[in-house]
Amino acid sequence: xxxxxxxxxxxxxxxxxxxxxxxxxxxxxxxxxxxxxxxxxxxxxxxxxxxxxxxxxxxxxxxxxxxxxxxxxxxxxxxxxxxxxxxxxxxxxxxxxxxxxxxxxxxxxxxxxxxxxxxxxxxxxxxxxxxxxxxxxxxxxxxxxxxxxxxxxxxxxxxxxxxxxxxxxxxxxxxxxxxxxxxxxxxxxxxxxxxxxxxxxxxxxxxxxxxxxxxxxxxxxxxxxxxxxxxxxxxxxxxxxxxxxxx
Numbered sequence: 615x616x617x618x619x620x621x622x623x624x625x626x627x628x629x630x631x632x633x634x635x636x637x638x639x640x641x642x643x644x645x646x647x648x649x650x651x652x653x654x655x656x657x658x659x660x661x662x663x664x665x666x667x668x669x670x671x672x673x674x675x676x677x678x679x680x681x682x683x684x685x686x687x688x689x690x691x692x693x694x695x696x697x698x699x700x701x702x703x704x705x706x707x708x709x710x711x712x713x714x715x716x717x718x719x720x721x722x723x724x725x726x727x728x729x730x731x732x733x734x735x736x737x738x739x740x741x742x743x744x745x746x747x748x749x750x751x752x753x754x755x756x757x758x759x760x761x762x763x764x765x766x767x768x769x770x771x772x773x774x775x776x777x778x779x780x781x782x783x784x785x786x787x788x789x790x791x792x793x794x795x796x797x798x799x800x801x802x803x804x805x806x807x808x809x810x811x812x813x814x815x816x817x818x819x820x821x822x823x824x825x826x827x828x829x830x831x832x833x834x835x836x837x838x839x840x841x842x843x844x845x846x847x848x849x850x851x852x853x854x855x856x857x858x859x860x861x
Contacts, residue, residue, distance in 0.1 A: 618678035618713075618858055619651040619671050620851045623664055623699070625684075625691055626656035627815040633660040635813035635838050636684060642844035650851075651676065657695050668703040668710070678711045679703075680854035682847050684812060685717040686751070687759035692717045715854040718812075718846055720766045725773060727842050728808050731834035736806065739832040744804045746777050746797040748830070750790040750821040751810040753782025760786045763810065770808075781807075781825075783817040791824030798829050805829065811836040812843075 622643065624636045633656070640654045651674075655667040662670075664681075671679060681700060685692050700712050728749075736742075749767040754760055764780040771778030781793040788796070790807055797805045807825040811818040813836050822833040837843060 616676070617650055618680045618711075618855050619653065619676045620647075620847075621653050621655050621664070621667055621671075621679055621681045622847060623655050623657065623681050623683050623696065624660070624812070625695075626658045626660035627813070628659050629815040631814040633813075635836070636660075638839035639684075639812070639843055639847075642839055642841055643847050646841075646844055647848060657691065657699060664699045665703060665706070668707065668712075672707050672710060677709065678858050679713070680851050680858065681712060681714045682850045682854070683714065683717045684847070686720055686810065686812065687754060687756075687762055688717055688719075689754040689756045689759040711858055713854045713858050715850040718843065718850065720762050720810075721846055722766070722769060723842055723846075724837065725766070725770055727837050727840045728770065728810070728834070730840070731837065732806060732808050732832075735832040735834040741804065741806065741831045744774075744776060744806050744831075746779075746802045746805045747771065747774065748779055748781050748790055748793045748797070748805060748807040748825065749810055750781045750783065750793075750807050750818070750825065750833075752817050753785040755785045757786075766810070777802075781821070783821045789824055790821040790830075791828040794825050794828035794830045803829075804831055806832040806834070808834045809836045813838065 655664040751763040767778045767780040781790040
């Protein structure tokens with residue numbers, strides 16, 4: 615019996631850089647597991663849609679699908695949009711088995727990826743000294759999602775022995791620019807901002823713009839197509855595939 619197909623389900627963006635980055639990340643997954651059927655899909659704004667991908671897989675004979683949501687927090691998209699998309703797919707295809715895994719999440723090992731992106735930004739800006747860091751994320755109306763980002767920021771700060779504050783591009787304070795200005799008000803002048811986003815787009819661009827206007831010395835690129843993220847996608851898939859096995 616063939617292994618379940620893996621659908622890496624991202625939110626989507628009007629910015630074409632976002633879809634290109636997600637597809638590059640999924641290419642990393644495919645390279646690690648060439649034996650698996652792996653597809654990219656989006657909830658909205660980008661193509662292909664989740665329903666289009668499901669239709670394609672069903673037509674090709676797949677009866678089981680594991681969906682890995684490429685989301686960093688358990689917020690609205692994870693708790694509402696993903697289940698609704700799966701419910702629609704199973705209603706349209708009776709007998710199809712679909713299992714959604716936990717979201718990609720905020721794994722502590724993603725700090726390694728943050729560090730890689732930060733070193734790239736510091737090198738490009740020729741910055742050799744830091745006295746504070748800001749961890750910029752999308753932000754959510756769900757306080758638990760924002761708290762998860764704040765926890766990761768504290769771990770990151772302890773790792774580098776620097777003060778770190780979490781900032782949000784929407785839905786919650788402080789914004790990245792506000793966080794930078796607060797550090798500057800404390801007398802700190804070498805403040806860098808890490809982009810805790812999967813891919814480029816409006817929100818990371820806006821966070822970077824505000825941070826630089828406020829005096830940040832460097833802003834890193836989003837996490838992007840890094841092997842550590844690809845390995846996490848496959849780890850989520852493995853759990854989902856086991857859960858599809860009848861007891």
